[in-house]
Amino acid sequence: xxxxxxxxxxxxxxxxxxxxxxxxxxxxxxxxxxxxxxxxxxxxxxxxxxxxxxxxxxxxxxxxxxxxxxxxxxxxxxxxxxxxxxxxxxxxxxxxxxxxxxxxxxxxxxxxxxxxxxxxxxxxxxxxxxxxxxxxxxxxxxxxxxxxxxxxxxxxxxxxxxxxxxxxxxxxxxxxxxxxxxxxxxxxxxxxxxxxxxxxxxxxxxxxxxxxxxxxxxxxxxxxxxxxxxxxxxxxxxxxxxxxxxxxxxxxxxxxxxxxxxxxxxxxxxxxxxxxxxxxxxxxxxxxxxxxxxxxxxxxxxxxxxxxxxxxxxxxxxxxxx
Amino acid sequence: xxxxxxxxxxxxxxxxxxxxxxxxxxxxxxxxxxxxxxxxxxxxxxxxxxxxxxxxxxxxxxxxxxxxxxxxxxxxxxxxxxxxxxxxxxxxxxxxxxxxxxxxxxxxxxxxxxxxxxxxxxxxxxxxxxxxxxxxxxxxxxxxxxxxxxxxxxxxxxxxxxxxxxxxxxxxxxxxxxxxxxxxxxxxxxxxxxxxxxxxxxxxxxxxxxxxxxxxxxxxxxxxxxxxxxxxxxxxxxxxxxxxxxxxxxxxxxxxxxxxxxxxxxxxxxxxxxxxxxxxxxxxxxxxxxxxxxxxxxxxxxxxxxxxxxxxxxx
Numbered sequence: 001x002x003x004x005x006x007x008x009x010x011x012x013x014x015x016x017x018x019x020x021x022x023x024x025x026x027x028x029x030x031x032x033x034x035x036x037x038x039x040x041x042x043x044x045x046x047x048x049x050x051x052x053x054x055x056x057x058x059x060x061x062x063x064x065x066x067x068x069x070x071x072x073x074x075x076x077x078x079x080x081x082x083x084x085x086x087x088x089x090x091x092x093x094x095x096x097x098x099x100x101x102x103x104x105x106x107x108x109x110x111x112x113x114x115x116x117x118x119x120x121x122x123x124x125x126x127x128x129x130x131x132x133x134x135x136x137x138x139x140x141x142x143x144x145x146x147x148x149x150x151x152x153x154x155x156x157x158x159x160x161x162x163x164x165x166x167x168x169x170x171x172x173x174x175x176x177x178x179x180x181x182x183x184x185x186x187x188x189x190x191x192x193x194x195x196x197x198x199x200x201x202x203x204x205x206x207x208x209x210x211x212x213x214x215x216x217x218x219x220x221x222x223x224x225x226x227x228x229x230x231x232x233x234x235x236x237x238x239x240x241x242x243x244x245x246x247x248x249x250x251x252x253x254x255x256x257x258x259x260x261x262x263x264x265x266x267x268x269x270x271x272x273x274x275x276x277x278x279x280x281x282x283x284x285x286x287x288x289x290x291x292x293x294x295x296x297x298x299x300x301x302x303x304x305x306x307x308x309x310x311x312x313x314x315x316x317x318x319x320x321x322x
Numbered sequence: 323x324x325x326x327x328x329x330x331x332x333x334x335x336x337x338x339x340x341x342x343x344x345x346x347x348x349x350x351x352x353x354x355x356x357x358x359x360x361x362x363x364x365x366x367x368x369x370x371x372x373x374x375x376x377x378x379x380x381x382x383x384x385x386x387x388x389x390x391x392x393x394x395x396x397x398x399x400x401x402x403x404x405x406x407x408x409x410x411x412x413x414x415x416x417x418x419x420x421x422x423x424x425x426x427x428x429x430x431x432x433x434x435x436x437x438x439x440x441x442x443x444x445x446x447x448x449x450x451x452x453x454x455x456x457x458x459x460x461x462x463x464x465x466x467x468x469x470x471x472x473x474x475x476x477x478x479x480x481x482x483x484x485x486x487x488x489x490x491x492x493x494x495x496x497x498x499x500x501x502x503x504x505x506x507x508x509x510x511x512x513x514x515x516x517x518x519x520x521x522x523x524x525x526x527x528x529x530x531x532x533x534x535x536x537x538x539x540x541x542x543x544x545x546x547x548x549x550x551x552x553x554x555x556x557x558x559x560x561x562x563x564x565x566x567x568x569x570x571x572x573x574x575x576x577x578x579x580x581x582x583x584x585x586x587x588x589x590x591x592x593x594x595x596x597x598x599x600x601x602x603x604x605x606x607x608x609x610x611x612x613x614x615x616x617x618x619x620x621x622x623x624x625x626x627x628x629x630x631x632x633x634x635x636x637x
Contacts, residue, residue: 029456030538036452037464039445045503048471051482058481065485111378118371127620128379133387134619136565138583139608142590143385146392146601152401154388186382246475249567249583257571258591276477281572286481293478300475 007303059290068289076291086292089275090299092177096271097244099181105236108188112195126196137187143252144183145170170254173268180250180269191236198232199225218225227316234315238304245300250272272296386616393605400601414606418589421603424610426434426578427585431564431611434499434581438563442503443556446510447548451540454518455510455526465515470544472508476568484572498573499581500563510555517551518544 034041057077063069080086111129115122132140147154150168159166169179202225210220226233248271255269256278275295280289391413395407402408418424453465469490483502487493511555526539526549534542546553571582577588593603 017572030375030458031454033456033458033461035537036456036540037449039450039504040506040511041464043445043502044471045484046473046486047481047505051479051486052474053484054485055478065488066530085409114374114378118368118375121372121375123378125375128382131616131619132382133563134561134615135612136567136583136586138565138567138586139389139612140584142594142604142608143389145595146605147385147388149401152403154384154403157403176561180623186385186461242473244339246354246477251566251588252571253567253590257587258597273477277568277571281484286485290481293475293480296475300436300473304473 002163008098023256025244026281055290055293058287059294061287062285063120063287065284065286072287076288079288080295081292083269085267086295089270089272092268093245093247093271094179095179095271096177096247097241099178100184100247101240102235103181104185104191104240105189106231107185108191109195109233111188111192112199114200116193117194122196126189126193129192132186133189137249138253140183141186144250145181145254148179148183170317176255176268180247180254183250191240194232195229202228228313233312236309237307241303241307242300243295245303246273247271248277252277339579364521373471386612390613391606392607395602397600397602401603411602414602415610418603418606418610421592422585422607423578424585424607427580427582428611428614429578430496431582434496438500438503439556439559441500442507442510442559443552443574445504445506446555447514447552448513448540448581449506449543450514451518451544453513455536455544465537468508468511472512479526480572481567487573494579496574496579496581497575498613499569501567503559507559510558514529514548514551514555517548 058069059128060071060073061069062072062075115125118125148156148169150156150166150171153166153169155169156166167175169175206224207220208229210224251269251271252274256274272292273296276289276292279285279292325332356575388403391405391407394410394412395402395414396409396411401406453461453468481553483498484493487498492498521544529539531544539581565583567580567587570581571587574580574584577585580588587606590604591597593607
C-alpha cells in the first residue's frame with residue numbers, strides 16, 4: 001500500500017495498474033510481510049509439515065524408537081484391519097462422539113439462552129459455568145470415578161432418592177461411555193460462552209418483525225434465532241466433533257496408566273487416541289502408531305466433509321444466495 | 323461454503339487484503355444492531371430464568387464442594403455423601419504434602435503455563451498482523467494452510483515431534499511443553515487476524531506518514547488496540563497448558579519435573595483404585611491443585627468472560 005494514492009488505495013483493482021513507486025513499496029511490503037509470518041512458516045515446516053512427512057514414512061516401517069527402522073511395506077496398514085483393538089477403540093470413539101456432540105451442543109445452547117436475558121447476573125453465572133473448563137481434565141477424570149461410583153457414588157445416591165437404581169457407571173461396559181459423556185457435559189462452559197456471543201449478535205429488529213407478524217416463540221426460534229446462529233452452530237459442531245474423536249484425558253486418567261491397569265482397565269473406555277498413545281509410547285510401536293494416526297486423520301476428514309456437506313442445507317449466511 | 327478453510331480465504335480475496343473486515347466468516351454473524359443483553363424478559367420471565375440458572379449452578383458447583391468436603395474426611399467416610407464431614411481429618415493434607423512434591427508440581431505448572439501462554443500470544447499476534455496488514459504473493463494459500471492445520475489431529479505429528487525432541491536431547495525436559503508455541507498457533511492466528519482486520523486502515527497510514535516502520539505499527543498501534551483479543555488468547559492458552567496431560571505423559575519422566583495434571587495422575591495411581599484405596603488423599607491433592615486456579619479465575623473473570631464475549635462479537 002502506498003501513501004501517494006488516496007482514494008483508490010483500498011481498491012483491489014488499483015493493484016493491477018502498478019506505478020513505478022508503488023511496485024517498489026510493494027516489494028518492501030512483501031519482505032516485511034514474510035518477516036512477520038516467518039515464525040509460523042518455520043513452525044509449520046518443523047512441527048507440522050516435516051512431522052507429517054516423517055509420520056507417513058514411519059507408517060511403512062517397524063520403527064521402535066531406538067533401533068534401526070526397516071520398511072515393512074503395507075504391513076502396518078494391513079494390521080489395522082486385523083487388530084481387534086482398532087475396531088473396538090474406533091467404535092468406542094464414534095459412539096462417544098455421537099452421544100456427546102449433539103448433547104453438549106443442546107445443553108450449551110439451552111444454558112446460553114437462559115443466560116441471555118438475565119441482565120447483570122449473567123456474568124456471575126457465566127463464571128460458574130466456566131469453572132469446570134479451568135479444572136484440569138485429570139481432576140475431572142478423578143471426579144468421574146468418585147461421583148459415578150456404582151455402589152457408593154453421589155450420582156446413584158441421588159438417583160436412589162427418587163427411587164431409581166443407578167447402574168455401575170465406572171465398571172459396567174455398557175455404562176462407562178454414557179457416564180463419560182455426562183461427565184463431559186460439566187465442561188460445556190466454553191461452548192456456552194460462544195453461543196451467548198452469537199445470540200447477542202442476532203439483530204433485535206428481526207425479533208420485532210417476527211413479533212409484529214404474530215410469530216410464536218418456537219417459530220421465532222426456528223425462523224429467526226436458528227438461521228442467525230447457524231454459522232456458529234456449524235463451527236462448534238465441527239470443533240466439538242474433532243475434539244470428541246480425539247478424547248483422551250478423562251478416560252486415560254480413570255482407566256489406564258496405573259501399575260495394575262492390565263487387570264483394572266476396561267476396554268469399553270479404550271478410545272482411539274488412548275490406544276494410539278499406548279502403541280506409540282508404552283509399547284514403542286512407533287511405525288504402527290503412525291499408521292493408526294493416519295487412519296484417524298482420514299476418519300476426521302471424512303466426517304468433517306460429510307458434516308460440511310449436510311450442514312450446507314442448514315447454515316445461513318447473510319448475503320449468501322445458496 | 324463447504325469447508326472451514328473457504329470463508330476466510332474468500333473474504334480475503336474479496337477485500338483485496340486491506341484491513342477491511344471479512345463479512346462471511348464462520349461463527350460470526352454479520353454485525354448489525356445488537357439485541358440489548360439486558361431487557362426484553364419481564365420480571366416473571368427473569369425470575370424463572372434466574373431460578374433455572376441457580377439450579378444448574380448447583381449442579382456445576384456441587385462436585386467442587388463434594389471434593390473439598392471429602393478431602394477432610396477419614397478413609398471410611400469419603401463416600402458418605404455428607405457435605406459437612408462428621409469427623410474432620412485435617413491430617414490428610416499433611417500426609418499428601420509429605421507423600422508427593424505438590425508445591426514443586428504447582429511451581430512447574432506455573433512456569434510452563436506462563437512460558438506457553440506468553441510465547442504463543444506474542445508469536446501468534448506477530449503472524450496474525452502479517453496476514454492482516456500485508457498483501458503479498460502466496461498469502462491466501464498460506465492462510466488456507468493455517469486454517470488447514472487447525473483440523474489436523476495432533477496425534478498425526480505426535481510421534482515425529484517426540485523424535486525431534488529426542489534427537490535434540492530435550493525429550494525428558496519441560497521444553498517440548500512450551501517451545502512449539504514460539505511459532506504461533508493456528509487457532510490464535512485466525513482469531514487475532516480477525517481482530518486486526520477490524521482496525522481502520524487510516525490509523526496505519528497516518529502512522530506511516532509520521533515515519534513509523536512496520537514493527538512500530540504492530541507494536542505501538544495494532545497490539546495495544548487489540549488488547550482484549552490478546553488477553554483472550556493468553557487465557558485460552560493458560561487453560562490449555564494448565565490442564566494438558568498428554569504432553570507431560572510423553573515427555574516428563576522425572577517426578578520432580580511433573581506438572582499438576584501429571585502429578586495428580588501419579589497421586590491417583592498411587593492412592594486411588596488399584597492403589598492404596600485412600601481416596602481422601604486423592605481428594606486433598608485435587609483440591610490443592612484446582613482451588614488456586616479457581617480463585618485466580620474468579621479474581622480476573624471480568625477480563626475473561628467479557629473478553630471472550632467481545633471476541634465473539636468482532637466480525
